[in-house]
Amino acid sequence: MYPWLIxxxxxxxxxxxxxxxxxxxxxxxxxxxxKGELAQAFARRVLCQAPSQAAPCGHCHACxxxxxxxxPDLHLAEVAGRSIGVDTIRELIGQLAVSPQLGQAKVAILPxxxxxxxxxxxxxxxxxxxxxxxxxxxxxxDQPNALLPTIVSRCRRLSxxxxxxxxxxxxxxxxxxxxxxxxxxxxxxxxxxxxxAYLSAGTEAQRQHLCQLVLALxxxxxxxxxxxxxxxxxxxxxxxxxxxxxxxLKRQQGLALTDLVMQDCxxxxxxxxxxxxxxxxxxxxxxxxxxxxxxxxxxxxxxxLLDWLNDLIFEENKTC
Numbered sequence: 001m002y003p004w005l006i007x008x009x010x011x012x013x014x015x016x017x018x019x020x021x022x023x024x025x026x027x028x029x030x031x032x033x034x035k036g037e038l039a040q041a042f043a044r045r046v047l048c049q050a051p052s053q054a055a056p057c058g059h060c061h062a063c064x065x066x067x068x069x070x071x072p073d074l075h076l077a078e079v080a081g082r083s084i085g086v087d088t089i090r091e092l093i094g095q096l097a098v099s100p101q102l103g104q105a106k107v108a109i110l111p112x113x114x115x116x117x118x119x120x121x122x123x124x125x126x127x128x129x130x131x132x133x134x135x136x137x138x139x140x141x142d143q144p145n146a147l148l149p150t151i152v153s154r155c156r157r158l159s160x161x162x163x164x165x166x167x168x169x170x171x172x173x174x175x176x177x178x179x180x181x182x183x184x185x186x187x188x189x190x191x192x193x194x195x196x197a198y199l200s201a202g203t204e205a206q207r208q209h210l211c212q213l214v215l216a217l218x219x220x221x222x223x224x225x226x227x228x229x230x231x232x233x234x235x236x237x238x239x240x241x242x243x244x245x246x247x248x249l250k251r252q253q254g255l256a257l258t259d260l261v262m263q264d265c266x267x268x269x270x271x272x273x274x275x276x277x278x279x280x281x282x283x284x285x286x287x288x289x290x291x292x293x294x295x296x297x298x299x300x301x302x303x304x305l306l307d308w309l310n311d312l313i314f315e316e317n318k319t320c
Contacts, residue, residue, distance in 0.1 A: 001037075001041065002034050002037070002170065002192070002193075003162075003166055003169075003170055004033075004034070004160070004162030004163075004166050004167065004170070004192065005034050005037070005038050005041075005160065008038060008158050008160070009038070009041060012042055012045065013045060013053060013054055013055070014053075016045055016046065016051070017053040021046070021136065022155070022156035023128070023131035023135060023136055023137065024128045024131070024136075024137050024139070024154055024155040024156065025039075025042070025136070025137070025138045025139065025155055025156050025157075025158065026113070026139045026141065026144065026147075026151075026152060026155035026156065026157045026158070027039055027138060027139065027140050027141070027158050027160060028141055028142070028144045028157060028158065028159050028160065029142060029159065029160030029161060029191065030142050030161075030188070030189035030190060030191040030194065031142055031189070031191060031194055032188060032189075032191030032192065032193035032194025032195065032196075032197065033142075033160040033161070033162070033189075033190075033191040033192070033193065033194075034160060034192075034193060035111075035140040035141075035142075035160055036109075036111065036140060038158075038160065039109045039138040039140060040109070042107075042136075042138060043066070043074050043107040043109065043136075043138070044056045044063065044066050046105050046107055046136055047062050047066060047071060047073060047074060047102075047103055047105060047107060048060060048062055048063055049061065049062045049063075049102075049103055061102070062102055062103055065102070071102070072101040072102055073100045073101055073102055073103060073105065073106045073107065074106075074107050074108075074109075075092060075095045075096070075106070075107070075108040075109070076108075076109045076111075077091075077092050077108065077109065077110045077111065079110075079111050079112045079115060082115065083115050083116070083117050083120075084110075084112070084113075084115045084116045084117065084120050085117055085119075085120055086117065086119045086120045086123050088120065089116065089120040089121075089123045089124050090123055092108050092110065092124075093123065093124070093127050095108060096108050096127065096131075096132055096135040096137065097132045097135075099133070100133075100134070104134050105133075105134040105135070105136060106133075106134065106135045106136070107135075107136045107137075107138070108135070108136070108137050108138070109138045109140065110137070110138070110139050110140065111140045112140065112141065112142075113139035113140060113141045113147060113151075114141045114142070114143040114144070114146035114147055116147070116151075118148070121147070121148045121150075121151050122148075124137075124151065125150055125151065125154070128151065128154040128155065129154060139151070139155060142189075144157070161190055162190065162192060164182050164185055164190070167185055167190065167192040167195070168180055168181075168182065168185065170192055171184075171185075171192055171195060171196060171199075174196055176196060176199050176200040177195070177196050177199055177200075179199070180195060180196075180199060183261070183262075183263050183264060184198065184199060184204070186261045187207070187240075187243070187261060187262075203236065206234060206236075207236070207240055208264075209230070210227075210230060210231075210234065210237055210240055211240070211244070211262070211265050211268055213226060213227045213230060214227065214241075214244070214268060215265075215267060215268040215271065217309075217312070217313050218271055221313045221314070224306070224309040224310070224313065225306075227309060228302065228305050228306050228309060231305055232301070232302060232305065238287055238290055238291050238294070239291070240262075241287055242284060242287050242288070242291075243261045243262055244262055244265065244268065244269065244272060245272065245280050245283055245284050245287070246261070246284070247260040247261055247262045247265075247269050247272075248269050248272035248273040248275070248280055249273075249277060249280055249281070251269050251270070251272075251273040252273050252277060257269070279311075282311075283308065283311065283312060286304075286308055286311075287308065290304055290305060290308065
């Protein structure tokens with residue numbers, strides 16, 4: 001088990017051994033923090049037919065089925081599209097309501113719980129308030145503030161945010177993570193698994209190239225077409241631009257480079273920080289809309305992105 005998850009695991013297994021487990025759990029953390037892995041570990045402990053205090057046995061019929069991904073009392077909700085509708089939640093509730101087919105408990109895992117519509121969340125409330133027998137529900141989210149307060153209040157909340165030293169120590173033990181720095185972690189919201197994937201894929205070189213092109217716009221604004229093309233190809237490109245603008249705003253408030261995410265981009269951040277705060281905030285708002293509408297076939301991302309780059313370079317006083 002990942003070292004930053006061990007305290008949560010110990011807390012859970014202690015509650016399980018004492019028969020004092022909550023029925024609803026909310027696992028919060030950035031993508032790549034290990035939420036899914038921890039929920040699966042919890043499920044194995046609950047469904048094991050011969051658990052020890054510390055762990056599932058790994059040998060019983062239930063553990064064998066879990067290892068193969070075929071346990072009839074473990075249900076993983078399928079999340080597709082931008083929202084989780086009431087029908088998906090009702091199906092999940094129905095699965096929890098029937099008696100266990102094997103053992104004494106049932107478990108459901110709901111990834112991306114913040115995508116629930118209001119009607120879906122309200123449908124889930126009754127199950128959280130009055131769970132059917134030994135039913136356990138694990139909600140996973142990287143945006144807990146987007147959930148209804150009534151949902152949050154009825155769950156045992158765990159925050160999976162490892163401290164930098166623990167995360168870096170683990171990363172540097174991995175083959176592709178030996179050069180990991182605090183900056184790499186911050187670029188990935190402090191999530192060690194996401195950071196390792198970022199380094200393994202060579203994404204750092206892409207980020208550096210993007211930042212170099214943005215900085216080059218000061219002297220060669222005609223290269224905006226090249227930057228536009230790169231941004232359309234890079235899934236993380238718009239997010240990196242948002243981080244640059246946020247760091248520039250922090251730079252305006254006097255923060256040192258070491259306190260920023262893009263701390264290796266000093267000249268670029270100084271150029272951006274020299275722009276009016278209102279312009280930076282306006283550019284941030286428009287970037288957020290670009291992110292939101294990127295998958296909308298009716299939204300012209302390419303043209304909107306070119307307009308955004310023009311405003312970054314030429315319209316120093318634009319605030320909308």
